[in-house]
Amino acid sequence: KAEVGEPLLNSLERNGYFVENACRSGECSLCRVKVIEGEVFNAPESKLRKSDQTFGWVHSCVAFPTSDIEILY
Ligand code: FES
Numbered sequence: 001k002a003e004v005g006e007p008l009l010n011s012l013e014r015n016g017y018f019v020e021n022a023c024r025s026g027e028c029s030l031c032r033v034k035v036i037e038g039e040v041f042n043a044p045e046s047k048l049r050k051s052d053q054t055f056g057w058v059h060s061c062v063a064f065p066t067s068d069i070e071i072l073y
Pocket of ligand 1: 020021022023024025026027028029030031032059060061062
């Protein structure tokens with residue numbers, strides 16, 4: 001369960017999932033998760049590599065689900 005306006009990382013932690021992280025601002029890539037299904041808004045401060053964008057990886061600390069999603073982490 002996620003709340004509107006809440007970064008995906010916060011939702012995961014609130015629901016008992018641990019995702020490695022450090023900066024919580026989109027720069028270190030430690031919190032990457034792969035979106036298998038659904039839509040996510042990536043905030044402009046997210047420093048996604050081109051390959052991450054191509055294969056669906058997002059930085060969960062600055063990613064905001066806009067639909068129900070399924071992820072791999
Ligand atoms: S915690 Fe560093 S990019 Fe998300």
